[in-house]
Amino acid sequence: MMNMDLQQLIQALTNQTRRDLEHSAQRCVTRGGREVLVEDLLLTLLEHHDGLLVRALNDAGIEVAELQATLQPKGEASASRNPVFALALVQWLQQASMVAHLELRRIEVDHGALLLALLCHPLQHAGSAYQVFLSRLDAQRVREFVLSQVPRTDPAPxxxxxxxxxxxxxxxxxxxxxxxxxxxxxxxxxxxxxxxxxxxxxxxxxxxxxxxxxxxxxxxxxxxxxxxxxxxxxxxxxxxxxxxxxxxxxxxxxxxxxxxxxxxxxxxxxxxxxxxxxxxxxxxxxxxxxxxxxxxxxxxxxxxxxxxxxxxxxxxxxxxxxxxxxxxxxxxxxxxxxxxxEPSVEEAISILRGLVPVYERSHGVYVRDDAVVAAAQMSARYLAGRQLPDKAVDLLDTACARLRTSRETAPGALQHLYAEQAQGARQLQALNRDRDKGFPVEEQTLLALNLRMEALDSERLDLEQRWLEQQKTTQQVCPRLVAQVISAWTGIPVEQLAREHSEQVLGFADALRLRILGQEQAVQALDRNLRAVSAGLNKADAPVGVFLLVGPSGVGKTETALALGDLLYGGERFVTTLNMSEFQEKHSLSRLIGAPPGYVGFGEGGVLTEAVRQRPYSVVLLDEVEKADPEVLNLFYQIFDKGLANDGEGREIDFRNTLILMTSNLGSERIGKLCAGGRRPDVQTLHEAILPQLRDHFKAALLARMRVVPYYPVTGDVLHDLARLKLERLGQRLGLRSLAFSYTPELVEHMAERCAHDDSGARYIDQWIELHLLPQVVDRLLQAMARGEPVSQVHARLEANGVPTCEFSQ
The missing domain is CATH 3.40.50.300 (P-loop containing nucleotide triphosphate hydrolases)
Known part of the structure; x- marks a missing residue:
């Protein structure tokens, strides 16, 4: 007997035979039986008037009704609602499975296999009432008939x-x-x-x-x-x-x-x-x-x-x-x-060009060649963790599908408008019901809602007209549509993706100066490096750049990394920040690249290698790098030189599209002494002054792989500009709450003066705002919300006694 459990037997049945078995179980429940018997399944098979069993009985001259009467189970009913399959029935299914696979050469067990199993094992059913009828069937004739029903599409062996x-x-x-x-x-x-x-x-x-x-x-x-x-x-x-x-x-x-x-x-x-x-x-x-x-x-x-x-x-x-x-x-x-x-980007472009006719026919759209180039370049840059050409093909296919969908269904903005109209209609209906029932309803609310519904209806008509006009124009896949798909997948703003990389680099220095104040030497060093990368004249087998930013605390070193992530890659989320003070032990190296085989954490990846593997186009910030153990820093020799590293699982991680920044406070005292009294020595003087201290801490081979950028202390007019910048950012935060924000020049002067006497640099401005201005705004807003009073204007100024205060108005 084959060693098969009941679940395997049921899975081997054809769909029809499985339904017959389920019907037999239901028949057993109906009569209140404890076991599903062979008789139950035979009765179900006899209900198929053109089935194999009925035809075999008719061919032998046996009355089907007579056999049905014989098969009716006899005995007392029980209250069981969970009957089990009788042993004889399970054995019958096992024998049928053997017949199906070994004799009929079928994958599944059907009615023919069940009938042949009954006829091939008469002793198994000896003593049963139905065996008398089955013995009258010609087993050889039934076998030939069943075999003739086996589908044969080819007379081949x-x-x-x-x-x-x-x-x-x-x-x-x-x-x-x-x-x-x-x-x-x-x-x-x-x-x-x-x-x-x-x-x-x-x-x-x-x-x-x-x-x-x-x-x-x-x-x-x-x-x-x-x-x-x-x-x-x-x-x-x-x-x-x-x-x-x-x-x-x-x-x-x-x-x-x-x-x-x-x-x-x-x-x-x-x-x-x-x-x-x-x-x-x-x-x-x-x-x-x-x-x-x-x-x-x-x-x-x-x-x-x-x-x-x-x-x-x-x-x-x-x-x-x-x-x-x-x-x-x-x-x-x-x-x-x-x-x-993996093919190169140029090869991926060639592959996509060969597939363009296929996708044009499939989607009924026109694919521009610049869209093909954009699909290959953007997928290589922004879709980490996947390989070319697969990700480029998927990107182009999705862009074609999105264009076809926009032609055949309402665009997302119009669908959102429909939903907003439906929501407004439900609200209007609810308010009208309340008013009709005599409940108080503010007429001002009803009027505002009706005006809003009219505005939505006008906007809907405009969008529908534009959609109809768009459908009449040639449907073409363009680079912006490809950028929209990438944006939907990664969350990077479309405008950031649509701009050419060369355009970003040309405007990079001006954009960086707006965020990093008083550090022109750092802006120029980064700008020169990125221009060389954009022109393809940098070292090919190295990261985009490796910079060591040295200077006092609060001068803009960390802000530089955040600004680079935002300006170059589309957001500060593309900055991987590692606090190197957490890697002061030799064994902490495994946290960076992942645990080796056999150790706890193997397969989970390292915080550095996994971040770069997922987002190779990003900024890596090693904060306070001088605090890391020298053995940990040895990892970066190959990364800085070749742009490659192996993680704990042996995978090669590519850093060649990564910009690496390190920050350090080494040499801050020397920089402070040289810049005391408002002096501003040239960059070369600062570099020569701090270089001995850097050599004492970093090995010469590692230091040679970095570009040292000294940062000046923040003083004078730069502090005033920083204070205004921080206040403008506070205004942007309040603007999200529909609050207008203004301030007086005296407040800026006071903030700059206080910051000049603090060693934390520009960070003191953030702390001062959080301590003196923000609590007043928060308290007043909470009070206004509790009383239902509107507030639309916040004005910050300095009292005569030097205490900052905020005034609020409607």
């Missing part, structure tokens, strides 16, 4: 039918034009052909990260075979993709998976045309189908691969290749690795 069942013909798809063009993969396809032409070890395995185009390489081979652009021995081959999911589906019976895979191999050997089998995600072979006492798919394939009976192309990722193939040397030596690398 059984092995080849399994081959057709569990594979997809890529060559046929190529001939029918159902495969997209494959570009920029000629070298990989040629290498594939070279390996396939070998006499032995002619099984290539494509290894590369997900999304680089491993499957496309095989599709390119199928296209060449279809157009006879291959050597003579390969012109007649069929490239078939093995469907591992379909191969394992329903193979819960012991030995079924092995039978299927053996049938596929036999089908390859007996095929009239030579076959090349493509196994995508080949690492799933290891362990696939393996049960107690059985081999997995990889072990089943090894003999066929060793004898050369099976030509196979496999594909997997580097991680899975190391995990499964390299550990199994017997399996690894049967395959020849073919590296499939």
């Amino acid at each position: 059984q092995g080849e039918s399994l081959l057709e069942r569990f594979t997809h013909d890529l060559t046929r798809q190529a001939l029918e034009g159902r495969i997209d063009p494959v570009l920029c993969r000629d070298a990989e396809i040629s290498q594939l052909i070279d390996i396939l032409m070998r006499r032995r070890k002619n099984n290539p395995i494509l290894v590369g990260e997900a999304g680089v185009g491993k499957t496309a390489v095989v599709e390119g081979l199928a296209l060449r075979v279809a157009t006879a652009q291959v050597p003579e021995p390969l012109k007649e081959v069929r490239v078939l993709t093995l469907d591992m999911g379909l191969l394992q589906a329903g193979a819960s019976i012991k030995g079924e998976f092995e039978r299927r895979l053996k049938g596929v191999i036999d089908g390859v050997n007996t095929s009239v045309k030579p076959v090349i089998l493509f196994i995508d995600e080949a690492h799933t072979l290891v362990g696939a189908g393996g049960q107690a006492g059985a081999s997995d798919a990889a072990n089943l394939l090894k003999p066929a691969l060793a004898r050369g009976e099976l030509r196979t192309i496999a594909a997997t990722t580097w991680t899975e290749y190391k995990k499964y193939f390299e550990k199994d040397s017997a399996l690894a030596r049967r395959f020849q690795p073919v590296r499939v690398s």
